[in-house]
Amino acid sequence: MKENNKKYWSPSLTTDIVIFTIENDELKVLLIKRPDDPFKSYWALPGGFIHENETTHDSAIRILKDKAGINEVYVEQLYTFDNKKRDPRGYVVSVTYFALVPKDKIKFDFTERTQSPQFVSVKKLHNLAFDHKDIIVYARKRLQFKLEYTNVVYSLLPKNFSFNKLQKSYEAILGRKLDKRNFRKKFLQLGLIRSTGKMQRGTRQRPAKLYTFISHRLTELKKFF
Amino acid sequence: MKENNKKYWSPSLTTDIVIFTIENDELKVLLIKRPDDPFKSYWALPGGFIHENETTHDSAIRILKDKAGINEVYVEQLYTFDNKKRDPRGYVVSVTYFALVPKDKIKFDFTERTQSPQFVSVKKLHNLAFDHKDIIVYARKRLQFKLEYTNVVYSLLPKNFSFNKLQKSYEAILGRKLDKRNFRKKFLQLGLIRSTGKMQRGTRQRPAKLYTFISHRLTELKKFF
DNA sequence: CCAAAAGTGTTGACTGTACACCCATGT
DNA sequence: ACATGGGTGTACAGTCAACACTTTTGG
Numbered sequence A, B: 001m002k003e004n005n006k007k008y009w010s011p012s013l014t015t016d017i018v019i020f021t022i023e024n025d026e027l028k029v030l031l032i033k034r035p036d037d038p039f040k041s042y043w044a045l046p047g048g049f050i051h052e053n054e055t056t057h058d059s060a061i062r063i064l065k066d067k068a069g070i071n072e073v074y075v076e077q078l079y080t081f082d083n084k085k086r087d088p089r090g091y092v093v094s095v096t097y098f099a100l101v102p103k104d105k106i107k108f109d110f111t112e113r114t115q116s117p118q119f120v121s122v123k124k125l126h127n128l129a130f131d132h133k134d135i136i137v138y139a140r141k142r143l144q145f146k147l148e149y150t151n152v153v154y155s156l157l158p159k160n161f162s163f164n165k166l167q168k169s170y171e172a173i174l175g176r177k178l179d180k181r182n183f184r185k186k187f188l189q190l191g192l193i194r195s196t197g198k199m200q201r202g203t204r205q206r207p208a209k210l211y212t213f214i215s216h217r218l219t220e221l222k223k224f225f
Numbered sequence C: 001c002c003a004a005a006a007g008t009g010t011t012g013a014c015t016g017t018a019c020a021c022c023c024a025t026g027t
Numbered sequence D: 001a002c003a004t005g006g007g008t009g010t011a012c013a014g015t016c017a018a019c020a021c022t023t024t025t026g027g
Helices: A056-066 A132-149 A154-158 A165-176 A180-190 B056-068 B134-147 B150-156 B162-172 B180-190
Strands: A013-022 A026-033 A048-049 A074-081 A092-100 A120-121 A193-199 A209-213 B013-025 B026-035 B045-048 B075-081 B092-098 B118-121 B191-197 B209-213
Touching: A013 A132, A013 A154, A013 A165, A026 A056, A026 A165, A048 A056, A048 B075, A056 A074, A074 A132, A074 B075, A074 B092, A092 A120, A092 A132, A092 A154, A132 A154, A132 A165, A154 A165, A165 A180, A165 A209, B013 B056, B013 B134, B013 B150, B013 B162, B026 B162, B045 B056, B056 B075, B075 B134, B075 B180, B092 B134, B092 B150, B092 B191, B134 B150, B134 B162, B162 B180, B162 B209
Parallel strands: A013 A092, B013 B092
Antiparallel strands: A013 A026, A013 A048, A026 A120, A074 A092, A193 A209, B013 B026, B013 B045, B026 B118, B075 B092, B191 B209
């Protein structure tokens, strides 16, 4: 390894963030409309070049706050994409992150921006800028996987939620239906949630019990879900 | 996202590679002795600044060939480390990779180098340069995980191997003993290997049947191991 | 013939899966 | 009263974990 790093090639470094949420029982990703070339007016992930004196993680947090007005959410590094053809301007390295946000925590400030951030269902991703579709597909796989061996789903749900919301969230992420009784049994065994005593209001049917997560810290499950 | 990337801050970009192999039924990592500051004469992962016109993956492949004389092995991107304190020279981003190599494929060329590459047991990692110990610990976890839901172990074993070698490899990576009969049963069910008809020679005991992997392509297993 | 590792099955506990009906509420 | 989603249990199949002795060879 050579020591004087000033001599060496330094490509441009960007971060892009896949921000997932659950809305209407669908898994959605936050996209913005690009205001400039390349890919002007294509949908793209929020992201950008890193600033001086910030790490890629800092950068991700900054963008998250800036584009969706959120902090204190689940964020983890995803993968570093650096295919030579991914950016028409040349070799641009993107360190990607993914974030999980309960829908009710998001406060857009549309007035200040022209990029019109918008949540788009993962089932309707067409014509994205750069390799952003690949990034989202990769992120979803990671999320699916993580759902099965951690309690990470807590980071997508509001404070109180019905069992049905929980199950629908799993179904939206995994992309398949689950059996109601088996889901309930298995999930209760995990001991991650407790009944709040509260009930859901305002539905036309029998009110559902509301549950809450006992811990909001990421933990690995002993058994695969 | 701003468009003229020339204006933006470009940190130094390096790659470091965790090269695992199994030797004497132990999981080992290839380390080199750093010839220069910082961390002069500390053990470190092979790595270096990326060259002009190569991607981080290209760089990993180049280092792999250069430092251990190997190609056509299993390589995958691990994680991007960019903690500000990881390098005393300043902010240096390292995109790390991990590689899996059967011991018999490695041909060091010690005569040309002063870095004395050497395989070190993962149980004996002391005083490594930079954050390289963290990187190795992270890589090992990834490998443990991968071992359980893919056939990746093929990339650590020689063409023909006994069931015992296979089991010892699992044990070395996972760090725990496995039951001989259950291991055999489970692994055979997976249908990944077949008996070659050959027998192990030169041992003092009953000769073991030699097996070989049917496919050398990475595949996910239906069931967790 | 002895030492050393190879090879081989069964059982009981647990886990996963399939499946259908009554309940509580708002309209 | 009815439409709607909420809530509940059982039985069967498959998988996992524990466990000990015989076989084959080289020395």
